[in-house]
Amino acid sequence: MEALKIRVEPVNVETGLVHRLVDELRTIFTVEVITGKGLSPGRVLSFYDDEREQVRADLLMEDLSRILPPVTLLLIDSDAYVEGLNFVFGIAKPGWGGAVFLTRLKPEFYGFSSDDEVLSARLLKESIHELGHALGLEHCKTPRCVMRFSNSIMEVDSKTHRFCFRCAHSLQLRYPGVLRT
């Protein structure tokens, strides 16, 4: 098997935020983490629903999974949804990668002033969550585990960016040595 590599692909996301995330991912995973050239916003815009002002996340990911290799993590400064849900913070495709959408991770979305620390911490949690799915993990009920499903920003804030013992173990069984311990 080719060595696992995580490629972060930002779309309209501030460079400082991306670099910080990449540095943090390197403290969690042992695999190489690289930053892609960044995708053209046009490719994303073709999946934008003007009435909802949201990207149709699942169709976008289907499209991009045909042109980008595993493991890809898309970071998109937009709001998003999938059929049947009002919104998603992120989405993943096991064996390929995932996407995190930034709009609802920003404090200003909830009427607070913008805060890079808060945004960065939320982005890290949701990125690791989607990467966990990409690497085969499912949702976890352990309250502080990063693989816990978050349906609101309070739930994002109340979990940590860490895998619980069970999720970490399951990941290490699939990809030995993938996590720094």
Ligand SMILES: [Zn+2]
């Ligand atoms: Zn999930």
Ligand SMILES: [Zn+2]
């Ligand atoms: Zn867990």
